[in-house]
C-alpha cells in the first residue's frame with residue numbers, strides 16, 4: 272500500500288502573539304502543490320523505517336528513530352509495519368514535508384490494518400502530530416486557524432503555477448517563530464485575517480493573487496538567512512509575479528502567470544541556483560496510490 276501526500280505553500284500566513292502554551296495563533300490559507308512524498312507500508316511483525324529521497328532533497332538530517340513523525344503516527348495508531356518513505360518535498364524547508372509523511376502514514380497504516388478510523392478521528396490524530404498535518408490530510412486550498420490545525424476548505428477558482436527554489440540547508444521552525452517574537456514584541460494577539468487573499472483566490476486572477484500573498488514569518492526567515500532576499504529578487508527579475516518565503520522557510524516560491532510562464536522563470540533561475548522546481552496547485556490531500564505492497 273502506497274499513500275502519497277503533497278507539499279504546501281502558505282498563501283497567507285497571519286501570525287499573532289504567542290499563546291500561553293507557546294504556540295502562535297494563526298490565520299492562514301494553505302494550498303497543496305504538486306511536489307509529493309510517498310509512504311509505502313507492508314505488513315510486518317515489527318517496526319522498520321527507511322527513507323529514500325530525490326536528488327534535490329537534502330534529507331540527511333531526517334531522524335529514522337522514535338522521533339520520526341511517521342513512527343509517532345504509528346505509535347498513535349498502535350500498529351507495526353515495514354515502512355519506506357520516498358521524499359520529493361524539500362526537508363526542513365517550510366513546505367510541510369514531515370507533515371505530508373505523517374498524513375500519508377496515518378492513511379496508509381489505517382488501511383493496511385483495516386482500522387476504519389473515522390475521518391474526524393484521523394484529523395484529531397493528525398493535529399496531535401503537528402500543526403500542519405491535518406491540512407496534509409485534506410489538501411486542496413484551505414484556511415487554517417487555531418495553531419493551523421483547524422482546517423476548512425475555501426473557494427479557489429484558479430489553477431496556479433509556482434516555481435520552487437529550495438535551500439541546501441533547512442531552517443528550524445521553532446527558531447523562526449522565536450525570531451518572529453524577537454522582531455515583533457508588539458505583535459497583535461489576533462493574527463491578520465486573509466480576506467483579501469480569499470477574494471483573490473475566488474477571482475482566479477494570478478495578478479490579484481500575487482498582490483494578496485502575505486507571510487508574517489518572512490521577515491524572521493530573511494533575518495536568519497539574508498541571502499534569501501537575493502533569491503526573491505532573482506525570481507521576480509526573471510518574470511515571476513511575486514516571490515515569497517514558503518511558511519517558515521527557507522524554500523522560496525514564486526507565483527507565475529501560467530505553466531509556460533513558470534517554465535520560463537525556472538529556466539532563468541537555473542543559471543544561478545542548483546535546484547529549481549515547478550509545481551501547480553491546488554492538488555489533492557493524502558491519497559492511496561497503489562493497494563499492492
Ligand code: C5P
Nearest residue numbers: 293294295297401402418419444445448
Ligand atoms: O506543530 P508543529 O510540531 O509543526 O510545530 C513545530 C514548532 O513550531 C512548535 O514547537 C512551535 O515552536 C512552532 N509553532 C508555533 N506556532 C504554531 C505552529 C508552530 O509557535 N502555530
